[in-house]
Amino acid sequence: MPYYRRVGEIPRKRHTQFRSPAGSLYAEELMGVEGFSSDSALLYHRFLPTAIVNARAMPDSRGRLTANHPLKPRHFRSQDLKWEAPADVDAVTGRRTLFGNADVTIAFAAATTPSPLYRNAAGDELLYVQGGAGVLETVYGALEVADGDYVVLPTSTTYRVVPHGELRLLILEATGHIGPPRRYLSTKGQFLEHAPYCERDLRGPVEPLLVDGEDVDVLVRHRAGLTRYTYANHPFDVVGWDGCLYPWVFNIRDFEPITGRVHQPPPVHQTFEGPNFVVCSFCPRKVDYHPDAIPVPYNHANVDSDELMFYVGGNYEARKGSGIGIGSLSLHPAGFTHGPQPGAAEASIGAEYFDETAVMVDTFRPLDLGEAADACEDPRYAWTWARRGPDWS
Template identity: 60%
Template sequence: MVFYRSAGEIPRKRHTRFTGADGALLHEEMQGEEGFSWTQSFLYHRKAPTVITSAASVELPDEGLVDNIPLLPRHLRTRDLKPGGDPVLDRRVLLGNGQVRVSSVSADRDGVLYRNASGDELVFVEGGSGVLESAYGTLAVSSGDYVVIPTSTTHRWLLDGPELRLLVIAAADGGHIRPPKRFLSPIGQFLDGSPYNERDLRAPAEPLPDRSGEAEVFVRHRGGMTRYTYAHHPFDVVGWDGYNYPYALSIRDYTPSTGALHLPPPTYITFEGPGFVICSFVPRMFDYHPDAVKVPYNHANVDSDEVLFYYEGDFMSRSGSGIGQGSMSLHPAGYIHGPQPGSAEKSRDAVRTEEYAVMLDTFRPLRLGAAATEIEDHDYAWSWARGEGIHVDA
């Protein structure tokens, strides 16, 4: 993360003797990025966080990733995925490459203890509400929240209701997801004029009450997944401080930009990772030039694949395509795409848009997961032709 926080009890100096109320030595754990050379947090445990009593490999389902051949735009109806399951173990991979994985789950039960040791996770809460418990404390989340979970943060998802729908963008190969550098000063403060800042970010404020006894933790790593049994619960933390911790940002707190003429998608960048960026489209005033065309112009992704997840609202430029809430579109590099036929004319008298959407742009081609083939709308690629009344042999 980009700024310092502290919660609970910590010693005045790092790496010094620190005891609890009973006089027993507390155990310092450093969670750091890029070896010892980047941001760090320090957690203080009642018991040693290193004591494992068993370890077992966990067989992961085949993601079934295949190349997007023939090269086509794709429309995935994520709400057609089979609901239920664990918020982590029952995620279904939709898209992926060597730098990022996109998955979805509609969980109906509390999750296992888990940490992803292969990269940061950005979780968008599409529906429901719940609590993210971690070694840092509790973080209440609800529909519309982005939740950033740093690499190797032990956590679990707890549901507040019958369902928690999550869209997960997970960095791979040790990647980290951060606010764009252009929003930040050289020492990490959000600049005035950035679309969100420190006041919009929520993080755990206090450590959890002491947890004792054994605990199973599922660890995702670059070689697969391992289930450890720990002699001491990982949430037995009395305090922590530093720059790495889970935090949340509501998409509703993202401040949009407007212009006389249409602004390109990078205007709405929200987070960045190695080989990808994430943008937020939120309600905003339309372009105010008297001759402005208020829907996106046709464009070709020369260097990137473009994914758009339609969260909420009225998606005017996609009218007639079959796109709706819960839809995910993929427009790959090499394919020219744009608004649906007739939408530019319909937008002429509109003054604002009321849509919410999350966009992922990747700079390496995305492959299609097995789950994607289960929920694909195979008519989507031909929707522009059919919108003009052109017959398609497909």
């Protein structure tokens, strides 16, 4: 994270005695990345964070991935996904895998019930709230989240998700770390003046979250699969912490669009970067103001990346007539030249403002398709530019 924060009670010096009012020594835990060579936080526990009493291998629910073959653009409707018991879906075990590759797994959940305690020890997670509200309870404290929030969860953060009603989430599970693009940051980690968001737009935990309990289960994802630990004491026992590594929230409405006289390329919308992928935010904005500008995107072949768009608000001008709506995802793979739907370029001429909101994930390795993608695909989408094809009617 770009800046230092302090929450709860901590001692004046690191790695010195820090005792409870009853006189017992608090247990330090250093949460750090890149082998003590990068960002970290120092947490103070009431009990030993190492005290497990059981460990059990658990089945992995991600399912298998299949290649996008034959290679074609695809449209998926997250709103059409069904769960066997919708009243019992949680944001961890209820994830449905849409896409994945060696760098990132992308899933969707329509959560209605609290999740188990969970920790992803294989990489950072990025959650986008498409709809609803809830609270993320974490070892660092609680975070209230709602429509439009991105949540960055550092590797090995223990948390659970408690929905307020239905909470619809797009979930990215990386195999490394997710953060602001490096070009937005100074050498000391401060957001620079040209960045489309800054520290004032971010929210982090503001107070400790203390929960009592014994023999508490935590589901842990690691590189070999899933393990369920049973801890002697509840992991939410941190009385204070400080550092630059913690979960944080940024709302897409606080992204300040970068515009120009002619159409701007997707990097101006970049919001996060991860291992071999980027995340961009397309927000309501004034569009191109050259007198001869064509505001919608030009046809383009991203030869090194697959482009995944998640449509979450307004009306995406370049996709009118394609069947895409709120909750849709389009996948335009490398090897396919993609662009606006027929008539969209002409129709956009003279527009001054686009009321559209979308989250884009560009991956630099091909995205394979998960079981949830198979369950909600619109087979006609690939032929909408020509208006005819094997699934067209």
